[in-house]
Amino acid sequence: MKLKDSQTYLNLARAYTSECSARTRYEFVEYGLRYNGYEALAQIVDTIAYQEFNHARMLYTQIQSASNSQIENIDIEAGFPFKEKWDMEENLRLLAEDEKLEAEAYEEFAAVAEQEGFKEVAQLFRMIGAVEERHKNLFLNLHEQFKDKTLYKKNKKTMWICPNCGHVYFGEEAWDKCPLCQAKQGVCQVKLPEELICW
Numbered sequence: 001m002k003l004k005d006s007q008t009y010l011n012l013a014r015a016y017t018s019e020c021s022a023r024t025r026y027e028f029v030e031y032g033l034r035y036n037g038y039e040a041l042a043q044i045v046d047t048i049a050y051q052e053f054n055h056a057r058m059l060y061t062q063i064q065s066a067s068n069s070q071i072e073n074i075d076i077e078a079g080f081p082f083k084e085k086w087d088m089e090e091n092l093r094l095l096a097e098d099e100k101l102e103a104e105a106y107e108e109f110a111a112v113a114e115q116e117g118f119k120e121v122a123q124l125f126r127m128i129g130a131v132e133e134r135h136k137n138l139f140l141n142l143h144e145q146f147k148d149k150t151l152y153k154k155n156k157k158t159m160w161i162c163p164n165c166g167h168v169y170f171g172e173e174a175w176d177k178c179p180l181c182q183a184k185q186g187v188c189q190v191k192l193p194e195e196l197i198c199w
Contacts, residue, residue, distance in 0.1 A: 003066040008118045011109040013074040019056035021080045023049045029091045037186040089146045096139035103132040138196045
């Protein structure tokens, strides 16, 4: 079976459009976070959005490899979420939910690709799915920290770094304004478990 004649080909197109949609939704969330003074959180979401772009790039490359000529159109049927609003806390939870659904879809796509004999594509789906699972866990962690107001408050002395000027402070809570450059707390680096760092 040729890739262009397979369900895997349609799944590649569905995955591509899903990654493009996710990137745009994440940029909306990033904009809202930045607008509300959460610069460090916005940078994390922006990094994830860029990773979604690269997922789309690799899927696009696979689609293009299926044909020697220009692909005019691929008809697909797919649904896309339109859930995120201007509630920053809720958006972090919704991003985790979106990533969970994407990871599940990639596992299904990988199984179909294997059945159809496209092992390389199945591997691509699984690798992207593993990243989406990490993204889900990252967004869940950020949601919990945001909800519990522990983004900038910990139970032990922590090193807080101002990325604007390099000032370092050790304490249980980050400053409201950096004592050196007066940057607001939202620029201060967010503390994450090492296994959730995606960059």
